[in-house]
Amino acid sequence: MNGIFYFSSTGNSLHIAEQIRAELGGEIRFIPKFKGDVNVYDKLIIVSPTHSFGLPTLVYDFIINLKSARPLYIVLNHGGMRTNAPYFAYQLCKEKGLNIRSVQDVMMPEIYTLTFSQPKWATKMVLRKAPERIKSVIEVIKDDVEIVISKPKKDKWTPKHLENRKIWHTLAKDFSVTEACNNCKKCVRICPTNNIKFRDGNIVFGDKCVACLSCYHRCPEKAIVYLDKKKKDRYINPFIQEKNIGTDQV
Ligand SMILES: Cc1cc2nc3c(=O)[nH]c(=O)nc-3n(C[C@H](O)[C@H](O)[C@H](O)COP(=O)(O)O)c2cc1C
Ligand code: SF4
Ligand code: SF4
Known part of the structure; x- marks a missing residue:
């Protein structure tokens, strides 16, 4: 059975996790609450947002503590600046000796919108394009296609990620x-x-x-x-039930 591990703040990653489950089956587990043994699953699939050109802290910690030889697939989603986050995740798994098969990415609506508003048309456009990409990501996992991510020639993003993590x-x-x-x-x-x-x-x-x-x-x-800004717009992925963010589906 597949173990689909996710972290999600506004439901974008949960939506992708639910799509993966609908196609490939398995159990959906919320990373911050997971205390079990990942090795009860045959395949491990991690679905995560990109945070500051890399991985969210809790996903990073989850990967660092993984002890498993099971095939591992990572699906990152991002708001339009993927940068070298897939390589960062891939390299981390390689350094840990994990059986990483692929790190893929999907563009989803940007949620780091503390200081600006995302135009509604942009959000709609991204949501309209995402299903096709999600479908091909799922195919790669289903067929167990190995994707090797080579070191980028220049990587100005990872140092920024590591700096931002500190604050x-x-x-x-x-x-x-x-x-x-x-x-x-x-x-x-x-x-x-x-x-x-x-x-x-x-x-x-x-x-x-x-x-x-x-x-x-x-x-x-x-x-x-944030900083006394009276910005009104907030975002929740429209395809999930908000009450399911942060829960398991087993
Ligand atoms: C702290 C933080 C940092 C982010 N950094 C990036 C980034 O570097 N590049 C990017 O394209 N999106 C970035 N995003 C946007 C999210 O990756 C994106 O909106 C994702 O789909 C959110 O998924 P979720 O709803 O499952 O949390 C960031 C979001 C947050 C909260
Ligand atoms: S306080 Fe920080 S960690 Fe907690 S929900 Fe808000 S942004 Fe997330
Ligand atoms: S209404 Fe108040 S208590 Fe409820 S979520 Fe908002 S800030 Fe928190």
Whole structure:
């Protein structure tokens, strides 16, 4: 059986994971909550967003701790700047001695939109083009095609990724909560690092942020704002059920 491991803030990766499951079967597992043995699965498929030209912290940690000789397939999705993230992931797996078969990528709507708004037409266009790409990604996994990713001639992105990782934990310090907050505590429940607490009637951010933006996009009242910007648009992938982000499907 396939183990489809995913990380997702707004559902783009979950959507891809669900498409893979629909075609190839298997169990969908949310990486931050997974405590089991990956070796109960025959094939391991990791579906992850690209974060800052590389891997999200929790996906990186998952790969670093993987102990398995099972065939491994990685599907990264990104908002239009893939950069050398596939090579970064591939190389990490090679260094770890994992049985990496392919790292593929899919463009999905950009969610790192703290300071700008993505035009609605752009989001629609990306969502319209994605299914074809997802289909071919699934074919490669199904046929177990090996894809070797060679070292890029120049890599200005990986050093930037490594620098940015060092400051991600400070991102939530730039969040504040407006009077629109109704204390539903959803943000407390969904934060993958338990970085949000409800204390003395207030939402408080700690220093374990991994810059995933789940709280920012999924607050039902759009009450979490970045640097006091009153930007209204938020994003959730339209093809998934939002309540399923962060859950397993077994
Ligand atoms: C902290 C952060 C950094 C990101 N960095 C990149 C990037 O370097 N290149 C890119 O194309 N997209 C980047 N994105 C966008 C996401 O990779 C993309 O929108 C993805 O589809 C989100 O998937 P999800 O909904 O499953 O989390 C970033 C998103 C976040 C939250
Ligand atoms: S999810 Fe939004 S409305 Fe709910 S407690 Fe958090 S900030 Fe307040
Ligand atoms: S505080 Fe928000 S952005 Fe930071 S890890 Fe938690 S949910 Fe993600």
